Amino acid sequence: MSTEPMSGAEIILKALVDQGVEVIFGYPGGAVLPIYDALFKQNALRHILVRQEGGAVHSAEGYARSTGKVGVVLVTSGPGATNAVTGLTDALMDSVPIVCLTGQVPTHLIGNDAFQEADTTGITRPCTKHNYLVKHVNDLARVLHEAFYVAKSGRPGPVVVDLPKDVQFATGPYTPPAEIQHRSYKPQTKADSRRIEQMVELMAKAKRPLFYCGGGVVNSGPEAAQRLTELVRLTGYPCTLTLMGLGAFPASDPLFLGMVGMHGTYEANLAMHDCDLMINVGARFDDRVTGKLAAFSPGSKKIHVDIDPSSINKNVRVDLAVVGDCSSVLADLLKAWKAKKPKVDERAIAQWWKQIDGWRKRNCLAYEKTDKVIKPQYALERLYALTRGRELFVTTEVGQHQMWAAQFLKFEKPNHWMTSGGLGTMGYGLPAAIGVQLAHPEALVVDVAGEASILMNIQEMSTAVQYRLPVKIFILNNQWMGMVRQWQELIHGGRYSESYTASLPDFVKLAEAFGAVGLRASQAGEVDDVIREMIKVDRPVIVDVCVDQTENCFPMIPSGAAHNEMLLGPADKAEKPTSEEGMVLV
C-alpha cells in the first residue's frame, strides 16, 4: 500500500495529516529545517510558533486535554529537545497524549558531540511513555503511526520521535495508518465480567460507600463522565473527585462532596476516612490524596478500576482490582446494576448521608468576608459567578491559587479544567490556555495564576497576541510564592526563606508591552468591574488582582498526617504541629 516516494519531511507531515492532526505547536532550528520547509509548502496543518519549547508542550497538553485529541509538538535537536523535557514529564505524570517530534543531528554524526546534539531518546526515556529514534526513512511512516497509537491508547502519555536530519531529506515510501496491530503493546480495555459482578455485589452490600474518581474518567472520554454520573445518581451514593478528575461528575449535584486530598473538603476527606467501601474509578491513590498511608481509610474495602495494571496495588492494597478503560467498565457496570436492581441498605445509606451532612455543616471553605482587602477566595467566587452560563475553560499555574481555583470554581463537564496535578509545574497555565483557546476559539479561557508562576512562561503572551488568542490571565497577586510561604509559616517556624519576590513587574504595563490588555483590581469593590471588563475585551488580558498577602489555603492535610487530622483554618495549626515524619515529605 505504499505510495509515490516522498521526502522524509513530507512523509512526516502526511502522517500527521492522516492521523487527523490540525495544529502543531513548535519552534524551528537547524535540525528540523526540512520539516519547516515542507510545512511552508502546505495548508493542511496549522503551525503555532511558541516562544520557548517548554511552552509548546504545555500548549499541546492544553489542546489535548480540552479536546481528547493527541497534542503535537515539533522542536529542534539539542536545546529544543531539552527545553521540552519538563512538559513531557508533566504529560507523563498526568497521562496526556502527546506526540513530540524532535530534530536530531544526521545519523552519521550521532555520538560525535555534534553541534546541538543531545541524546534525546536517552534523556526522554524516563519521561515518556515510549520514544523512538528513526534511523531509516523506510521506518518513518510506520513509527509515526505507531507513536500516535501508543500516545492515545491504554493510559495515554507522551511519545517522542527523534528525527535525524538526513532521514528528513531522504526519499522513501509512505504507508497510510492501517488499523495498527502493535506487536507487543495491547492494553486491556474491557474488564473481566466476573469482576463487574463482584463489584456490583460489593456496591450493593455497602453501608458507607463512596465513589472516589479521578483523571482516568476524564481521559476515557466524555461518555465515561456521563456514565459515571448516571451510575452515581442511580445508586445515590456520595462522590468525590481528585484534582485531576474535576468535571467528571457535576459539581452542582448534591451527591458531590467536593474535591478530596490535601486541600480537599472536610466532608470528602472524612468520607474517605470513614467509608466502608471505596469505589475508585480512574484515580491512583496519589500521596496528595491518601495522606499518611498507614492511616488511610482503615475500615474500607477498596475497589480500583484502572486501565493501567501498574497503578493497582502500588500505594494501597485493594480488595478488588478491575483492569479496564473507565468508560467501558462503567458501561458494563451500569448494565449489570440495572439488570440486577440490587436492594441497597437504604437505612444505612441514609445514616451515612446524615453523617456526611454533619461534616458539610462545618462549611470548611468559609473564609473571612471583608472589604478591606481582596481575599483570593472572594476573587474566585466572583469569577465563577460572573462567568456562569458561559462555556468556560480554566487552566491554572501551581500554588495556593491553583488549590483555591479547584475549591471555588465548579465544573459540570469534563475537559474544562486543565491543571498540572502530578508534576505541579509552575508555568503550565498560560501555554496550556493558549492550546485550549486554539481548540475552542469561541470559549472563555482563563488561566488562574500566581504572580510567581506566571513569570515562568510569560513569554507565551507574545504567542497569544500573535495568534489573537483572547486568553485571560487572572493573577491572584499576593507577592509571595504563597504556597511556599504557607508551608514555611506552618512547618518551618515562620522563616520565610526566599519566598518573597521583592521585585515584580507591573503586570498592567507588562500586558501592554506585549500588545495585550492589562487590568488591575486593588480593592474588593473593583473585582467585579475588572472581571466584566476582562470578559468583554476580545483580546488577551492580564488581570492583576492584588490579594491578601497572608491568606492561607485551608482545609489542609499536612504531609504525613491522616485525613482526620486536617487543619481547618489558622486557629487549628497550634494544636496540631506537623510530625517530624511529615516534615521530610513534600
Next chain:
Amino acid sequence: MSDSKRHTIAVLVDNEPGVLARVIGLFSGRGYNIESLTVAEVDAAARQSRITIVTSGTPMVIEQIKAQLDRLVPVHRVSDLTMVGPHVERELALIKVRGTGEKRVESLRIADIFRARAIDSTIDSFVFEMTGSPDKINAFIKLMEPLGLIEVSRTGVVAIARGSQPI
C-alpha cells in the same frame, strides 16, 4: 524487610535499541533491586530477546515490578518463574586461580569434584569454567579463595520453567 523474597523473572522483549536501557532505567528509577540481569536474542526471526532478572522484594513490590515491566511498549511477556512453579536456573562462571605446588593440585582436585573444567592453563594458573546454580558457583569460589583466586567473571542467572510449556 522481612517478607522480602528473591524472584527470578523472565521478560520477552523486542530486540530493539534502547530496550535494555528501558528495563534497567525502570529498576534504578523506581528503586528496585537487581541481583542479576542477563540478556540475549533468543529468536532471530522474530527479533526477540529474553531478559532474565533476579530481584528481591515484598510481594507488593514484586507485583509492581511485573506490572511496570509489562507496560513497557516493547515488552511481549513477563513471567515470574518463581511463582510459575518449578524451574531451573543456571549460571556460567570463569574463574582464574594462580598457584603452584600443592595449592595448584588442590584447586584441580576441587574443580573435579565441582565438575569445573580447566579451559586455560599456564605453569602457575588455571581458568576454570563452570555452570551451575549461583549457590554452587559461590561455594566453588569460596573454596578457591585460599588457593589463589585471582579473578571471576560470571554471566548472571538464566532460567527456564520445567516441563513442556513455554512461558
